[in-house]
Amino acid sequence: MQDRHKAAVRATSADMSEGGADTDDIMRSFIGYSLKRAYLVVHRVAQGALQPFDLKIRSFSALSLIVGRPGITLTELAEVLQVERSNLVLIMDELEQRDLIARVRDPKDRRRYSLHATIRGRRLLEKASAATSAEEGRLTANLTDDELDTLLKLLRKLETGA
Amino acid sequence: MQDRHKAAVRATSADMSEGGADTDDIMRSFIGYSLKRAYLVVHRVAQGALQPFDLKIRSFSALSLIVGRPGITLTELAEVLQVERSNLVLIMDELEQRDLIARVRDPKDRRRYSLHATIRGRRLLEKASAATSAEEGRLTANLTDDELDTLLKLLRKLETGA
DNA sequence: TATAATAGTTCTTGCTTGTAACTAATTTTC
């Protein structure tokens, strides 16, 4: 096994003369650090892309999943998105008020609502997705398609490693 | 240019019969989504690794940079870490109270403090770094060293693409 | 010398997140 951190410390210490390495080189040995920074950049871009549609990333993801899996329940949605159910309620409220989704009571189990996107919801999602994809595309312009695929594959592998 | 999103929508729509694709496949075409999920996993792990040392990720990063660049000022630190100066003050307060760092007034410019880690600070950082590296190592056990290098390289490329 | 800019700080505000508790409906257990 490599010892990335010790190597990074040595490199940083050797380069006290300023100018060579980045100021945050000592942190770059941690995957979490690079991951967070890349995430922040993409997050900002996605946020910007969704703003014209009055969608936050959270509500965009929710709407996407409802479109992709019509009839999903709030609890299932919360599981997939890895958020607390309680935190989804207000988001559903808003999406419903904007007539982007509908809560349909399940006759088989009257505790549940099955969630469905409206036509409006699907249309909005389509535009918002296109805009977000476009922005992400701009962001990843200096990556080849192969590199992008590799990145996604590795991220997934990392996520599953838990 | 690939159109990842449309491809993902088609795939999801075709697979309404449940069981094949993941429930969040429709979101996987967005880099931001996979990035966030991977980040959340690593974040949780790092948080857990640092808890025994009473360090949050934020204070750990700050301490690392102070160790790596002795004499750095609060404003510089804020720039590197990409946080507001005001939000760093309390963190510096705490690190100083715990005798992990010291604020040394700059005689050339008496508005500034130059930040230095104490011996205690360096010792604690060393242990905390080792623990975090170990946890990250466990998390990335199913990635080869090459894959890890590639991941870091691609993340950096992505981050810079902004 | 007056004005502007900078470093650090304080205070406030909003946002996000998690937790506990509640209602209604269903399932399990005896």
Add this chain to the structure above:
DNA sequence: GAAAATTAGTTACAAGCAAGAACTATTATA
């Protein structure tokens, strides 16, 4: 079949974090 436990959705609340305005002390600029 009645009582107890569980589940879905919801509400209210509290903690933590991030962003911004405004203040003091100090330095740079005009």
